[in-house]
Amino acid sequence: xxxVSLLSMFLAFQVTPELRQHVDAGLKAxxxxxxxxxxxxxxxxxxxxxxxxxxxxxxxxxxxxxKDYANAIQPLRKALELNPDLPGAQxxxxxxxxxxxxxxxSVSHLEKAGAGNLLGVALLESGRIRDAVDQLEAALQKRPxxxxxxxxxxxxxxxxxxxxxxxxxxxxxxxxxxxxxxxxVLAASGNRDEAAKHLGAALxxxxxxxGVHVVLGExxxxxxxxxxxEREFRxxxxxxxxxxxxxxxxxxxxxxxxxxxxxxAELQRSNALLPDMPExxxxxxxxxxxxxDAASAEKMLHRVLDQEQTSKLAEAAHFQLAQLxxxxxxxxxxxxxxxxxxxxxxxxx
Amino acid sequence: MRWFVHRGxxxxxxxxxxxGPPVELVKPAGLEFTHRNSPTTQKYLIxxxxxxxxxxxxxxxxxxDIFLVNGGNLEDPQAxxxxxxxGDPAYWNRLYRQNRDGSFTDVTAAAxxxxxxxxxxxxxxxxxxxxxxxxxxxxxxxxxxxxxRNNGDGTFADVTEEAGVSAGGWSVSxxxxxxxxxxxxxxxxxxxxxxxxxxxLLCGTPFRSYCRPDKYEGTTNLLxxxxxxxxxRDVSVKSGITSARGKGMGVAFNDYDGDGFPDxxxxxxxxxxxxxxxxxxxxxxxxxxxxxxxxxxxxxxxSGMGVAFAxxxxxxxxxxxxTDLALEKYxxxxxxxDGHFSYASNATGLAGLTARSSxxxxxxxxxxxxxxxxxxxxxxxxxxxxxxxxxxLQYREPPGLYRNLAGxxxxxxxxxxxxxxxxxxxxxxxxxxxxxxxxxxxLGGRPMILRGSANRNHWLILxxxxxxxxxxxxxxxxxxxxxxxxxxxxxxxxxxxxxxxHFGLARDSHAAIEILWPSGxxxxxxxxxxxxxxxxxxxx
Numbered sequence: 001x002x003x004v005s006l007l008s009m010f011l012a013f014q015v016t017p018e019l020r021q022h023v024d025a026g027l028k029a030x031x032x033x034x035x036x037x038x039x040x041x042x043x044x045x046x047x048x049x050x051x052x053x054x055x056x057x058x059x060x061x062x063x064x065x066x067k068d069y070a071n072a073i074q075p076l077r078k079a080l081e082l083n084p085d086l087p088g089a090q091x092x093x094x095x096x097x098x099x100x101x102x103x104x105x106s107v108s109h110l111e112k113a114g115a116g117n118l119l120g121v122a123l124l125e126s127g128r129i130r131d132a133v134d135q136l137e138a139a140l141q142k143r144p145x146x147x148x149x150x151x152x153x154x155x156x157x158x159x160x161x162x163x164x165x166x167x168x169x170x171x172x173x174x175x176x177x178x179x180x181x182x183x184x185v186l187a188a189s190g191n192r193d194e195a196a197k198h199l200g201a202a203l204x205x206x207x208x209x210x211g212v213h214v215v216l217g218e219x220x221x222x223x224x225x226x227x228x229x230e231r232e233f234r235x236x237x238x239x240x241x242x243x244x245x246x247x248x249x250x251x252x253x254x255x256x257x258x259x260x261x262x263x264x265a266e267l268q269r270s271n272a273l274l275p276d277m278p279e280x281x282x283x284x285x286x287x288x289x290x291x292x293d294a295a296s297a298e299k300m301l302h303r304v305l306d307q308e309q310t311s312k313l314a315e316a317a318h319f320q321l322a323q324l325x326x327x328x329x330x331x332x333x334x335x336x337x338x339x340x341x342x343x344x345x346x347x348x349x
Numbered sequence: 350m351r352w353f354v355h356r357g358x359x360x361x362x363x364x365x366x367x368x369g370p371p372v373e374l375v376k377p378a379g380l381e382f383t384h385r386n387s388p389t390t391q392k393y394l395i396x397x398x399x400x401x402x403x404x405x406x407x408x409x410x411x412x413x414d415i416f417l418v419n420g421g422n423l424e425d426p427q428a429x430x431x432x433x434x435x436g437d438p439a440y441w442n443r444l445y446r447q448n449r450d451g452s453f454t455d456v457t458a459a460a461x462x463x464x465x466x467x468x469x470x471x472x473x474x475x476x477x478x479x480x481x482x483x484x485x486x487x488x489x490x491x492x493x494x495x496x497x498r499n500n501g502d503g504t505f506a507d508v509t510e511e512a513g514v515s516a517g518g519w520s521v522s523x524x525x526x527x528x529x530x531x532x533x534x535x536x537x538x539x540x541x542x543x544x545x546x547x548x549x550l551l552c553g554t555p556f557r558s559y560c561r562p563d564k565y566e567g568t569t570n571l572l573x574x575x576x577x578x579x580x581x582r583d584v585s586v587k588s589g590i591t592s593a594r595g596k597g598m599g600v601a602f603n604d605y606d607g608d609g610f611p612d613x614x615x616x617x618x619x620x621x622x623x624x625x626x627x628x629x630x631x632x633x634x635x636x637x638x639x640x641x642x643x644x645x646x647x648x649x650x651x652s653g654m655g656v657a658f659a660x661x662x663x664x665x666x667x668x669x670x671x672t673d674l675a676l677e678k679y680x681x682x683x684x685x686x687d688g689h690f691s692y693a694s695n696a697t698g699l700a701g702l703t704a705r706s707s708x709x710x711x712x713x714x715x716x717x718x719x720x721x722x723x724x725x726x727x728x729x730x731x732x733x734x735x736x737x738x739x740x741x742l743q744y745r746e747p748p749g750l751y752r753n754l755a756g757x758x759x760x761x762x763x764x765x766x767x768x769x770x771x772x773x774x775x776x777x778x779x780x781x782x783x784x785x786x787x788x789x790x791x792l793g794g795r796p797m798i799l800r801g802s803a804n805r806n807h808w809l810i811l812x813x814x815x816x817x818x819x820x821x822x823x824x825x826x827x828x829x830x831x832x833x834x835x836x837x838x839x840x841x842x843x844x845x846x847x848x849x850x851h852f853g854l855a856r857d858s859h860a861a862i863e864i865l866w867p868s869g870x871x872x873x874x875x876x877x878x879x880x881x882x883x884x885x886x887x888x889x
Contacts (some may be wrong), residue, residue, distance in 0.1 A: 126608070190739075191739065192741060219488060221743030222676075223705065223739075223742075224675055224676050224705030224706075224742075226677075226700075226701035226702075226704055227701070253701070255695050256437065256678070256695055256700040256701045257695075257700070257702075258695060258697055258698025258700075258758075259697055260695070260696055286695070287695075289691075290691075290695060290696045315646040319644065319647065319648030320647075320648075323641050323691070326639070326641065327685060327689055327691070338638070
């Protein structure tokens with residue numbers, strides 16, 4: 001595209017037949033995907049017209065297309081030296097520099113080119129995280145499902161969080177929040193013993209910290225210690241009675257521990273605080289089926305399926321419904337649910 | 350009696366001194382067995398599986414004897430074909446005869462059991478297949494299985510070839526049952542994987558570990574029909590058993606739908622479980638999914654290891670308990686009585702109690718004679734380096750005893766027992782004191798003998814002798830009050846338990862007993878005095 005658009009600039013220049021012949025051959029080869037021939041022809045054109053910016057930018061563009069970033073840089077620099085306002089050259093040079101890891105140097109070129117997405121990446125890689133977030137957020141507005149943008153934006157947020165975490169540790173290393181954050185990170189990385197130490201320290205400093213008991217409880221669930229998990233979730237629900245998450249987690253653990261009535265009460269409380277979360281509805285359905293309240297269980301499981309069609313939650317809900325209908329003697333319904341369950345299961349395999 | 354009690358345990362049970370510890374670790378003299386699995390850096394899957402244990406009274410002296418299955422030698426790496434050096438005494442299976450003073454004598458060689466074949470040992474089944482009044486042994490292997498006929502004079506003879514039950518492949522658990530009620534014990538064998546040492550895979554990064562079973566194809570189980578005259582016929586295909594290919598581990602029998610024919614449950618590793626419904630015409634139909642016993646409550650497969658097929662809630666219907674690996678929670682399916690089961694791990698509290706544990710052999714037996722069957726499990730993870738992979742889990746674990754409080758489970762304090770790599774477990778009353786004992790086979794180690802503690806509760810033990818039914822009475826249903834026990838030596842994992850039936854009677858000093866024999870004969874015994882072992886013969 002760039003090479004084609006530059007044809008008019010060639011035409012404005014004093015073009016010899018030989019120069020025109022090489023430019024035409026280069027454009028033709030490029031259009032045909034024969035990049036090596038295009039490079040050869042554009043190189044010859046640049047030799048014949050060294051003061052012609054378009055000749056250099058064409059050569060750089062083909063190198064860029066070939067992903068030969070190292071060779072693209074020199075002709076693009078030359079083109080910009082001859083004409084700093086040459087269309088597309090700033091963006092291409094910025095892209096080539098960024099591809100080779102010269103993120104800092106690429107920023108000014110990408111800024112001039114207004115290349116928001118690449119600029120966001122360049123800013124991220126050159127350590128200007130907040131600016132990177134702004135650029136990438138803006139780019140994502142235009143292309144909301146772009147996997148590269150989503151990836152780099154998540155990286156940017158992660159690094160921003162890391163910066164804030166480092167600042168917290170530097171400025172208030174002994175604070176409850178520093179201990180909590182360290183505990184959260186360690187818990188997420190599966191280092192349970194160390195995480196428990198720091199989370200415990202956080203609670204010792206500030207017993208009213210919200211969320212710490214939930215993280216501790218989740219760690220206990222992951223290690224199969226449901227008794228300790230119940231203790232932690234119960235502490236959180238007592239401290240934060242309005243937390244739907246804590247109520248759901250407590251209810252779920254109580255169900256596994258055989259305290260079905262109390263589990264239902266907690267799960268219903270969670271559902272009242274934050275209605276129709278499919279995880280809560282599934283647990284409620286299971287708990288109600290356990291007590292023999294088939295009608296309520298069926299209702300809850302259908303509400304899961306109103307929101308989930310192909311997920312693991314949907315798979316579990318169909319399986320539960322199949323069991324429920326089988327017990328109720330509704331064979332056709334049971335067979336249908338079992339088929340739906342098996343369909344999801346087969347897709348997930 | 351001369352039991353050497355491991356004193357260290359006593360302090361741990363002071364808190365429950367009123368009733369005493371539920372079981373005590375004892376070290377009877379003469380029991381010097383060490384299981385050898387020969388772990389290698391190749392991480393051959395067979396290294397993780399053994400071994401089995403049987404409690405049987407092979408010489409009919411009224412005392413239970415102990416048979417322990419050994420593994421075998423593995424080179425590192427192992428060339429194939431391998432003989433696993435089973436001729437070396439270190440790798441023999443062993444039979445220990447119990448003496449009157451509670452000690453044991455190794456009678457392996459004298460009994461003719463030193464020839465363990467060329468297979469790598471797995472498990473054992475016990476049954477009097479020829480109805481001569483002496484229990485016979487069937488030993489499963491990775492390789493050829495062996496049927497040892499009890500000659501009745503203290504010796505056994507390898508009759509595998511004439512009986513036609515050598516199987517092959519990788520057999521795991523086995524059990525005798527009379528599936529067609531013809532009065533002769535048939536034989537079921539669970540098999541694990543289509544596996545060959547030369548095709549062993551290595552898994553795990555960064556820590557090399559044993560591969561999951563889903564890296565291998567499954568295989569078929571086997572059913573042999575007892576034709577009489579010492580010969581069995583392979584009816585695996587004809588009976589429909591081979592219609593389902595699995596990754597079989599434990600096997601247990603009971604009549605879940607009350608139609609008078611024994612059904613077969615096979616626990617499979619990391620796939621759907623199998624419930625073979627006996628159609629009463631010599632064929633079976635696999636119905637686990639329809640019956641609600643194939644998967645977890647979320648419809649997920651789990652690592653089925655051992656299985657107990659017994660009535661835990663005293664409603665007269667056999668329930669199913671399956672052990673599995675840590676974080677999967679032991680599975681309990683309650684029999685609803687209409688051909689379907691409900692997932693009851695949550696409702697009984699078992700899920701919350703067992704989430705950290707990995708179980709193998711298990712049994713539902715009344716350890717405190719209160720009239721409710723408790724759950725005993727031999728425990729250990731399958732991966733010997735699991736702590737490096739997940740620091741919250743342990744490879745070696747003490748056995749678990751989950752006390753049954755009228756249908757809800759509570760963990761008993763066995764934490765001070767030494768952690769071991771428990772595998773098979775067999776149950777019976779070794780010292781005939783009315784308290785159930787357990788023998789845990791330990792992978793690569795010495796077995797644990799756990800003696801149940803007698804308390805003030807009453808008990809009864811029944812020894813059934815069939816006439817029209819098979820002589821063992823296997824498949825008979827015995828009821829006392831609300832309790833019911835199905836007579837079988839099978840179940841657990843790799844193991845065979847005492848064929849006698851034990852009941853805890855709590856405060857009842859007398860009992861009315863109802864026996865439904867496999868022949869269909871119903872026998873009632875009224876006002877039977879408790880606290881004794883009663884022999885009951887089937888009416889002609």
